[in-house]
Amino acid sequence: MTVANKSIPKRKFDVVIVGAGGSGMRASLQLSLAGLNVAVLSKVFPTRSHTVAAQGGVSASLGNMSEDNWHYHFFDTVKGSDWLGDQDAIEFMCREAPKVVYELEHFGMPFDRNADGTIYQRPFGGHTANYGEKPVQRACAAADRTGHAMLHTLYQQNVKAKTQFFVEWMALDLIKDEAGDVVGVTALEMETGEMHIMEAKTVLLATGGAGRIFAASTNAFINTGDGLGMAARAGIPLEDMEFWQFHPTGVAGAGVLLTEGCRGEGAILRNCNGERFMERYAPTLKDLAPRDFVSRCMDQEIKEGRGCGPNKDYIELDMTHLGGDTIMKRLPSVFEIGHNFANVDITKESIPVVPTIHYQMGGIPTNIYGQVVVPKDGNPNAVVNGLYAVGECACVSVHGANRLGTNSLLDLLVFGRAAGNHIVESGLKGKTHKPLPADAGADSVARVARLDDSTSGEYAQDVANDLRNAMQHHAGVFRTQAILDEGVGKIIAIAERAKNITLKDKSKVFNTARIEALEVENLMEVAKATIVSAAARRESRGAHTVDDYADTPEHPNGRNDAEWMKHTLWYSDGNRLDYKPVNLKPLTVESIPPKVRTF
Numbered sequence: 001m002t003v004a005n006k007s008i009p010k011r012k013f014d015v016v017i018v019g020a021g022g023s024g025m026r027a028s029l030q031l032s033l034a035g036l037n038v039a040v041l042s043k044v045f046p047t048r049s050h051t052v053a054a055q056g057g058v059s060a061s062l063g064n065m066s067e068d069n070w071h072y073h074f075f076d077t078v079k080g081s082d083w084l085g086d087q088d089a090i091e092f093m094c095r096e097a098p099k100v101v102y103e104l105e106h107f108g109m110p111f112d113r114n115a116d117g118t119i120y121q122r123p124f125g126g127h128t129a130n131y132g133e134k135p136v137q138r139a140c141a142a143a144d145r146t147g148h149a150m151l152h153t154l155y156q157q158n159v160k161a162k163t164q165f166f167v168e169w170m171a172l173d174l175i176k177d178e179a180g181d182v183v184g185v186t187a188l189e190m191e192t193g194e195m196h197i198m199e200a201k202t203v204l205l206a207t208g209g210a211g212r213i214f215a216a217s218t219n220a221f222i223n224t225g226d227g228l229g230m231a232a233r234a235g236i237p238l239e240d241m242e243f244w245q246f247h248p249t250g251v252a253g254a255g256v257l258l259t260e261g262c263r264g265e266g267a268i269l270r271n272c273n274g275e276r277f278m279e280r281y282a283p284t285l286k287d288l289a290p291r292d293f294v295s296r297c298m299d300q301e302i303k304e305g306r307g308c309g310p311n312k313d314y315i316e317l318d319m320t321h322l323g324g325d326t327i328m329k330r331l332p333s334v335f336e337i338g339h340n341f342a343n344v345d346i347t348k349e350s351i352p353v354v355p356t357i358h359y360q361m362g363g364i365p366t367n368i369y370g371q372v373v374v375p376k377d378g379n380p381n382a383v384v385n386g387l388y389a390v391g392e393c394a395c396v397s398v399h400g401a402n403r404l405g406t407n408s409l410l411d412l413l414v415f416g417r418a419a420g421n422h423i424v425e426s427g428l429k430g431k432t433h434k435p436l437p438a439d440a441g442a443d444s445v446a447r448v449a450r451l452d453d454s455t456s457g458e459y460a461q462d463v464a465n466d467l468r469n470a471m472q473h474h475a476g477v478f479r480t481q482a483i484l485d486e487g488v489g490k491i492i493a494i495a496e497r498a499k500n501i502t503l504k505d506k507s508k509v510f511n512t513a514r515i516e517a518l519e520v521e522n523l524m525e526v527a528k529a530t531i532v533s534a535a536a537r538r539e540s541r542g543a544h545t546v547d548d549y550a551d552t553p554e555h556p557n558g559r560n561d562a563e564w565m566k567h568t569l570w571y572s573d574g575n576r577l578d579y580k581p582v583n584l585k586p587l588t589v590e591s592i593p594p595k596v597r598t599f
């Protein structure tokens, strides 16, 4: 075993960040500006991270266009989370929002402008004023390319601050010492196919979401949940993985996203009778009710035979009344997507849409400083030394059972920055590196060697496709207890097959099949976490709506607070589950007590 450590080339940094999306680059900027030696690893060039695809906006109660304040934002987020979000973290995020958005503006972010020069803000799902009374304009936007503008702004600032990027490097596993502290990661340089050890006083995971466990997804191909796989293999539980957000408006058949900003600008969902059906379900917010709610209403319309098209299997999004000028100014990418992916001119015709997997609410458990926390000696939130996580791979938990649109880009900025500050303030600079364990890297070497030495087995893409189809059916927007229970056995069986994946081409240089095989191992961890956690949660809450747990006087909307207002923790080892309480105590204000969600 000692051989592994000795034979692998090593590099040393103060901090190693895995992931160059919005969260990783917001954290690295804070660290580089403080003079720390920071390495950021990314599977793709930083500005190709999935953050680049974010369209609609980033939320902050600036009140530029309608009356707003952070208390309203706080209320909306707690309610949106269906009371599974931790109210300390939600207060922290909503209070910090204006600061981090203005900071981004000063970094050079090209937001759209109002006539008076202030940042343009559009309405979005579940964003309200006066505690649910009426829609508010809170989503700060750069047309429908907000993530693109943000990621480029952060990259430029990082280049200026001399952050070191390792582009096309894939992190494989966390390295822990005997005490269980994290002391680095192993990583594969894709160009050469060689393994390296990146030693660090602190490792920060910012690997983004894992939407690729589903067949129909708005997510990029690189969103394979690598950070979650790394954490799971290191014995760290994954939190609330049963909660996956379906975005109401993925282009039917293609999966590509049409931002909620479309409905923010006034687009309307219609069934086959041309009816604006959301008026029936959500009289106040209508098409701008939160995503879990709108997705379920669409599903209901389709199930009751009011879907559109020859097979009555989609809903139509109508933007024709917005006018060409507004569309070309506010939604230019949506216009292009309509043309390229649905052959529709959205200024003249409606576009077919279906709820499509979009975002994971769960992830690696952290506190509000981004430190990874696990249950230990009776403390549900004991800090893991040397390990932080931020962004979509983390669960802090601000989104609870359902995220509000534009709160993810905000989450990246707020917690990326907070984690950076916390690491700087921990006095890392003066500390020395803890020694690597003798067998550092042995697990990764063994994983890669198994692939390289394999002579028979299945191909990664076949196993991954079976997984995606099974997840789509067993953990989709429509869930029943029987479908979930059956899914558990199926997914665990597919995960077993992943241990037998073989490579046809064993070459090392830019061998993308080798990379994909390693990614599939991470997909399996995420899928198991999802299905096992989902089958165990015997209620409906937010995105996890199960037909068996329907609306009753005792449990309105199927939510059972007495038994289930708690966070799930899934451990890879034996698919074990544990639970921890939701924090209903904000930092400074009064708690928002659980209520039935209506819109």
Ligand SMILES: Cc1cc2nc3c(=O)[nH]c(=O)nc-3n(C[C@H](O)[C@H](O)[C@H](O)COP(=O)(O)OP(=O)(O)OC[C@H]3O[C@@H](n4cnc5c(N)ncnc54)[C@H](O)[C@@H]3O)c2cc1C
Pocket: 018, 019, 020, 021, 022, 023, 024, 041, 042, 043, 044, 046, 049, 050, 051, 052, 053, 054, 055, 056, 057, 058, 146, 147, 169, 170, 171, 172, 206, 207, 208, 209, 218, 219, 220, 222, 223, 226, 227, 257, 259, 358, 359, 390, 391, 392, 393, 405, 406, 407, 408, 409, 410, 412
């Ligand atoms: C189409 C789309 C539109 C969206 N629109 C909005 C919106 O308008 N507003 C909003 O708030 N949210 C939106 N979201 C959600 C939001 O964009 C994401 O949650 C967020 O950008 C994720 O950022 P991140 O920093 O966590 O990860 P990402 O931006 O996904 O970056 C992950 C990084 O990790 C790297 N990485 C992963 N694995 C490894 C590994 N093993 N080794 C090395 N590097 C690795 C990748 O290369 C990448 O650099 C949208 C999401 C999608 C998919």
